[in-house]
Amino acid sequence: DQQVKQNSPSLSVQEGRISILNCDYTNSMFDYFLWYKKYPAEGPTFLISISSIKDKNEDGRFTVFLNKSAKHLSLHIVPSQPGDSAVYFCAASRGGATNKLIFGTGTLLAVQP
Amino acid sequence: GAGVSQSPSNKVTEKGKDVELRCDPISGHTALYWYRQSLGQGLEFLIYFQGNSAPDKSGLPSDRFSAERTGGSVSTLTIQRTQQEDSAVYLCASSLGTSGGQNEQFFGPGTRLTVL
Numbered sequence: 022d023q024q025v026k027q028n029s030p031s032l033s034v035q036e037g038r039i040s041i042l043n044c045d046y047t048n049s050m051f052d053y054f055l056w057y058k059k060y061p062a063e064g065p066t067f068l069i070s071i072s073s074i075k076d077k078n079e080d081g082r083f084t085v086f087l088n089k090s091a092k093h094l095s096l097h098i099v100p101s102q103p104g105d106s107a108v109y110f111c112a113a114s115r116g117g118a119t120n121k122l123i124f125g126t127g128t129l130l131a132v133q134p
Numbered sequence: 135g136a137g138v139s140q141s142p143s144n145k146v147t148e149k150g151k152d153v154e155l156r157c158d159p160i161s162g163h164t165a166l167y168w169y170r171q172s173l174g175q176g177l178e179f180l181i182y183f184q185g186n187s188a189p190d191k192s193g194l195p196s197d198r199f200s201a202e203r204t205g206g207s208v209s210t211l212t213i214q215r216t217q218q219e220d221s222a223v224y225l226c227a228s229s230l231g232t233s234g235g236q237n238e239q240f241f242g243p244g245t246r247l248t249v250l
Contacts, residue, residue: 025176053237064138064225064241065177110176119190120229120237121167124176 024048025113027125035133040098042128044111047092051113055122056085056096059108068109069096101132136160138242140226146248147216155211155245159228166209167229167239168201169193170222177225183209216249223247 026045034040042056052073057065071078071085071094078085084097098105108129112122139158147153159166168180179193183203194200198216203209213220223246227239 027176055238057241062243064227064243067238067240070238112177114237119182119184120165121179121182121190121193122169122177122239123179124169126174126176 023126024051025111025123025125027109027111027128029128030126031129031131033131033133034101036103037100040096040101040105040130040132042096042098042109042111042130044094044096044125045092046094046113048113048115048123049092050115051123052116053114053120054085054087054094055112055114056083057110057112057124058105059110059127065110098130101130103132103134106130106132138226138228138240140224140242140245142245143243144246144248146250148250149218150215152212152214153216153247155213155224155247157209157211157226157242159207159209159226160240161207163228163230163240164206165229165231165239166203167227168209168211169225169227171225171244172222180211180224213247216247218249221247221249 055070056068059065087094108127110127111125114120141156166183169177182190185206198214201211223244225244227241229239
């Protein structure tokens with residue numbers, strides 16, 4: 022039962038253009054969503070998050086959009102840079118006692134110079 | 135400041151042996167999580183600690199897996215009688231708390247476990 026899905030295993034973008042990474046979820050009880058970036062042989066690094074009461078959160082070049090009716094969120098990176106090349110994981114939590122994260126399978130972003 | 139550290143970074147063991155993986159969370163973080171990432175998969179939740187208690191162990195795959203946390207700090211994940219399907223990267227994360235904006239979890243570099 023894959024509650025968080027990232028249907029694109031990979032994405033290639035030219036430097037300077039926009040990268041859009043997508044994530045779908047099935048559990049309407051999720052109330053907090055996060056994006057993590059992961060380089061090889063390193064742990065995931067927190068990027069940006071959004072509460073379910075919002076529909077947009079922006080931090081520098083990174084913006085996360087949440088569409089609750091569609092159970093869909095997306096991460097926009099603009100402008101994309103070669104250093105952004107990594108695997109991006111979408112994660113969701115239900116709050117409550119543990120706030121354990123449910124992760125998608127990741128999207129490998131390659132930003133071409 | 136110091137982040138989450140894990141040791142060893144790599145562990146190769148023979149099937150049937152026991153292994154211990156260690157996690158040192160960020161100082162002051164009360165919440166600690168263990169996840170694992172098998173080849174080609176996303177991160178899979180194993181267990182959550184609040185202080186020294188583990189109110190959520192729902193992700194532990196079998197009774198061969200156990201974990202403890204002492205002093206509200208260091209945690210060890212023990213896998214007994216390892217099997218080849220236990221091969222994965224085991225990741226530890228910590229956070230300040232569990233509500234709203236305190237739930238940003240900070241991850242260590244992981245321990246890559248290979249069971250031969």
